[in-house]
Amino acid sequence: MKTTTIMTSSSPHRPPITVTTALRSSLPFLFFSSLLLYLLYSSKLLIYPPSNHQYNPKINYQHPNLTTTNRIITGYNTELKHIAFCIAASSKLWDSRKEYIKLWWRPGETRGTVWLDNKVKIKNNESETLPDIQISQKTSRLPYTNRQGHRSAIRISRIVSEALRLGLEGVRWFVMGDDDTVFVVENVVRVLNKYNHNQFYYIGSSSESHFQNIFLSYSMAYGGAGFAISYPLVKELAKMQDRCIKRYPGLYGSDDRMQACMSELNVPLTKEPGFHQTDVYGNILGLLSGHPVTPFVSLHHFDVIDPIFPGMTRVESVKHLLESAKYDSASVSQQSICYDPKRKWSILVSWGFAVQIMRGILSPRELEIPSHTFINWYKVLDFSAYTFNTRPVTGHDPCQTPFVFYINSTRYDESRRMTVGVYGVHRQRHPRCRWKMESPEKIHTVVVLKHEDPDRWLRAPRKDCCRVLPSRKEGVMYLWVGHCGENEVIEV
Structure with missing residues (x-):
C-alpha cells in the first residue's frame, strides 16, 4: 500500500506521520466510538420507536366566506393584521388606479397606507374603501442622475421607512406594491407565514423578461410585483437608507435602489415566484394557466x-378573478392536467380562471409550459427573452389550438360539499382541422368540482389531479379536481 507523508504543523522537529500509521493508531478508537454510538442509537429507538403515522391533511368543507374560508396555520402564526401594506401611488393616475386598490383592500382587516406625491380629492363614499393616504416627504436633497428614469423613484424607495415611522403596532411585515398591483391577501399571509419575522428577510420575485433582469438585476425584488420586508430589517434599513440612496444616484428605479441598500445590509433576495411583475403585453392566458x-x-x-377575461373591463376582470379566490384562495390559478382518452383530448385546468381543451394527446411535460399568448416587454426579443420556457399556442399542429373556457361563476354546493366552478366557452375562430376525431367545439360548458383546500401549501408542492366525469348533458363536460390518490399517475 502506498503511503503519503504529511508534515505536522505543531512542531517542525516532530517526525513525519504517514497516513497508514495514523489510520492504524486510530482504528481502536474509531471502533469503540462507532460501537458506543450504535448502542446509544439503539437505546433511543427502544424508548422512542419510529412513528408509522402518515400525515392526513385536514380539508375544510364549510361554506366559504371572507372571514373563515382562508384560515392559515403555520409555525409563526402570522395573520393579516400583522402586515402593513405600503402602496406607491401617483396623484396623476390616482383616479383610475384607485379602482384596483378597492378590489383587494378589506376595510377593517387590511392595514397600510397609500403614499402619494401630492394631495388628491377623496369622495365621501370612498374613504371607507381605501387605505389611509399619506404624502411622501420631499426628496430634492437626494441626487438622481438617470436620464431615462424619473426622480420619483427616490420618493417611492423611501415609503417603507416612512411607514415604519408611523408607529403601527403589532406589525411583523411591510409589503410594498404599486397602485396597479392587485394582491390575493390570503396568499400574502400564506407565503410570509413560512418565514420567521424576527429575522432579516427581503422577499419577492424577478421579472418575466430576461433582459429586464439583465439591465436591472436578477437579485432584485420588483416593486410592481410587490415585495415583503420583515420588521427588524426595515428598522435597520431606515437608519441608513438616505445615506445609501446618495451612493446610487444613477440607478433607474425605486426597487433597484432598495436592492442596493439590501446588499449593503448583506441581505439577499428570498425568491417567491407567486409575486408577478407581469412584464409582458397582451393576453396573459398562457402565463396564468401555466402558473408555477x-x-x-x-x-x-x-x-x-x-383584460384577463374577454368582454370585460380591466377592473371588472380582476374583480371576477378575485370572486373565485373567495372560495379557495390557496388554489386560484393552480394547474391540473387530465385526458379524455375516448375522444383523445388533452385538458388543462387553471382553477378559478380557465379550462383549455385540445385535440390530441400532449404530454404533461408540454402542457405545464406556459403557452405563448403574450408579447415580451422588449417586443423585438419576443421569442428569446423570457425567464421561463414557452410553447406555441397551436402545439405541434393548428388542430391543437385550444378551445378556451373562462370561469363564469363559482359557488359552494351544500349537497356535494364541494365548490362548483362553471366555465363558459370563449367563441373564437379556429383553424380548419381534418383530423378524424371529435371536435371540442361541441362543448359549450365545463363544470369543475373541487373541495376547498386551504392547507395545500402546508404539504409538499404538488399539482392537483384531474379526472373526467360522466355527463348526461349534451355539450357539458364535468371534471373533478383534487388530491391525487395513491399511485395516481397522469398517463393515457
Whole structure:
C-alpha cells in the first residue's frame, strides 16, 4: 500500500506521520466510538420507536366566506393584521388606479397606507374603501442622475421607512406594491407565514423578461410585483437608507435602489415566484394557466395587459378573478392536467380562471409550459427573452389550438360539499382541422368540482389531479379536481 507523508504543523522537529500509521493508531478508537454510538442509537429507538403515522391533511368543507374560508396555520402564526401594506401611488393616475386598490383592500382587516406625491380629492363614499393616504416627504436633497428614469423613484424607495415611522403596532411585515398591483391577501399571509419575522428577510420575485433582469438585476425584488420586508430589517434599513440612496444616484428605479441598500445590509433576495411583475403585453392566458406550483400572490401592470377575461373591463376582470379566490384562495390559478382518452383530448385546468381543451394527446411535460399568448416587454426579443420556457399556442399542429373556457361563476354546493366552478366557452375562430376525431367545439360548458383546500401549501408542492366525469348533458363536460390518490399517475 502506498503511503503519503504529511508534515505536522505543531512542531517542525516532530517526525513525519504517514497516513497508514495514523489510520492504524486510530482504528481502536474509531471502533469503540462507532460501537458506543450504535448502542446509544439503539437505546433511543427502544424508548422512542419510529412513528408509522402518515400525515392526513385536514380539508375544510364549510361554506366559504371572507372571514373563515382562508384560515392559515403555520409555525409563526402570522395573520393579516400583522402586515402593513405600503402602496406607491401617483396623484396623476390616482383616479383610475384607485379602482384596483378597492378590489383587494378589506376595510377593517387590511392595514397600510397609500403614499402619494401630492394631495388628491377623496369622495365621501370612498374613504371607507381605501387605505389611509399619506404624502411622501420631499426628496430634492437626494441626487438622481438617470436620464431615462424619473426622480420619483427616490420618493417611492423611501415609503417603507416612512411607514415604519408611523408607529403601527403589532406589525411583523411591510409589503410594498404599486397602485396597479392587485394582491390575493390570503396568499400574502400564506407565503410570509413560512418565514420567521424576527429575522432579516427581503422577499419577492424577478421579472418575466430576461433582459429586464439583465439591465436591472436578477437579485432584485420588483416593486410592481410587490415585495415583503420583515420588521427588524426595515428598522435597520431606515437608519441608513438616505445615506445609501446618495451612493446610487444613477440607478433607474425605486426597487433597484432598495436592492442596493439590501446588499449593503448583506441581505439577499428570498425568491417567491407567486409575486408577478407581469412584464409582458397582451393576453396573459398562457402565463396564468401555466402558473408555477406556488401561491398566487400578486399581479401587476393591468394598464398594459389585456383584460384577463374577454368582454370585460380591466377592473371588472380582476374583480371576477378575485370572486373565485373567495372560495379557495390557496388554489386560484393552480394547474391540473387530465385526458379524455375516448375522444383523445388533452385538458388543462387553471382553477378559478380557465379550462383549455385540445385535440390530441400532449404530454404533461408540454402542457405545464406556459403557452405563448403574450408579447415580451422588449417586443423585438419576443421569442428569446423570457425567464421561463414557452410553447406555441397551436402545439405541434393548428388542430391543437385550444378551445378556451373562462370561469363564469363559482359557488359552494351544500349537497356535494364541494365548490362548483362553471366555465363558459370563449367563441373564437379556429383553424380548419381534418383530423378524424371529435371536435371540442361541441362543448359549450365545463363544470369543475373541487373541495376547498386551504392547507395545500402546508404539504409538499404538488399539482392537483384531474379526472373526467360522466355527463348526461349534451355539450357539458364535468371534471373533478383534487388530491391525487395513491399511485395516481397522469398517463393515457
